[in-house]
Amino acid sequence: MTVEIEYQGASAAAIRSHYDVSNDFYKLWLDKERVYSCALWDGDPALSLDDAQMRKLDYMVDGANAAGARRVLDIGCGWGALLTRLVTVHGVESAVGLTLSDEQAAHVQGLGDPRVTPVVQNWADHEPEQPYDAIISIGAFEHFADFGLRRAGRVEAYRRFFRSCRDWLPPGGRLALQTNVKGNNAAMSRQTVRDLLFIADRVFPESELPWLSEVLEASERAFDVVSVRNDPDMYARTCRQWHDNLAACRDEATELVGEQVVGDYLRYLAASVDAFTRRHLGLARIIFERA
Numbered sequence: 365m366t367v368e369i370e371y372q373g374a375s376a377a378a379i380r381s382h383y384d385v386s387n388d389f390y391k392l393w394l395d396k397e398r399v400y401s402c403a404l405w406d407g408d409p410a411l412s413l414d415d416a417q418m419r420k421l422d423y424m425v426d427g428a429n430a431a432g433a434r435r436v437l438d439i440g441c442g443w444g445a446l447l448t449r450l451v452t453v454h455g456v457e458s459a460v461g462l463t464l465s466d467e468q469a470a471h472v473q474g475l476g477d478p479r480v481t482p483v484v485q486n487w488a489d490h491e492p493e494q495p496y497d498a499i500i501s502i503g504a505f506e507h508f509a510d511f512g513l514r515r516a517g518r519v520e521a522y523r524r525f526f527r528s529c530r531d532w533l534p535p536g537g538r539l540a541l542q543t544n545v546k547g548n549n550a551a552m553s554r555q556t557v558r559d560l561l562f563i564a565d566r567v568f569p570e571s572e573l574p575w576l577s578e579v580l581e582a583s584e585r586a587f588d589v590v591s592v593r594n595d596p597d598m599y600a601r602t603c604r605q606w607h608d609n610l611a612a613c614r615d616e617a618t619e620l621v622g623e624q625v626v627g628d629y630l631r632y633l634a635a636s637v638d639a640f641t642r643r644h645l646g647l648a649r650i651i652f653e654r655a
């Protein structure tokens with residue numbers, strides 16, 4: 365017997381408190397396509413952040429076997445960089461993006477590409493009329509389990525996500541997932557503990573990161589794992605560049621969102637550089653294939 369559980373991740377209000385701060389604010393310090401997740405410098409450490417973000421998107425598209433597909437779903441589509449790349453570079457006919465942020469969806473709609481459809485909807489409420497050929501989710505899984513859930517609760521919450529993705533794919537269909545995970549260096553300084561609590565309270569409320577083993581356990585009976593990689597140094601590098609970009613336009617950013625928000629973001633980005641470098645956090649990129 366299958367027991368259905370309710371969605372147990374961050375609420376729409378909690379997600380909007382972060383992503384609806386201001387589109388122009390994020391434009392100041394992210395890359396030019398506004399990709400808000402770890403980039404990929406594989407094989408070429410000299411790449412610019414702009415290029416390393418596109419390389420990451422292409423890695424995920426390849427992993428999901430999404431090139432040339434008819435319909436692709438992007439769960440947590442941000443400002444639409446992947447959706448646009450799918451239809452303009454990878455020959456995808458139609459790309460659907462889910463986000464909980466009204467501002468992000470308005471931005472994607474404003475791009476005006478009829479092949480791209482942004483939807484303001486929780487993945488847990490998504491009921492596609494037709495299956496997708498491939499699914500990609502980058503930097504959203506971090507929000508799928510509420511802060512304070514125990515391991516069993518998190519695994520159940522993630523299991524529901526994997527079951528839904530499985531139902532939306534044909535046999536052999538692929539899901540490419542990128543998510544922050546907890547790292548295995550448990551020896552934290554008092555400052556790291558304070559910073560991580562600050563991030564949980566003020567920056568990403570109602571969200572808690574998974575252990576890699578929880579992600580894999582939750583995928584059992586829905587997906588086989590094709591590949592797993594962990595790139596914490598690449599996320600340290602990404603966050604360092606975001607931090608330095610924001611610090612360089614502090615006055616302009618302060619005019620847009622105020623001193624408090626800018627100060628909070630600088631602290632969260634600096635703390636993230638430190639946490640990835642010290643392996644308190646990891647960055648998992650996992651390719652799954654429908655069992």
Ligand SMILES: C[S@@+](CC[C@H](N)C(=O)[O-])C[C@H]1O[C@@H](n2cnc3c(N)ncnc32)[C@H](O)[C@@H]1O
Binds near residue numbers: 383439468487502
């Ligand atoms: C860190 S951003 C990543 C955006 C994009 N994938 C990228 O790499 O630039 C996280 C995204 O996940 C979305 N999100 C978070 N929880 C979600 C949920 N339960 N259902 C749908 N989207 C969600 C947010 O609205 C946001 O668009």
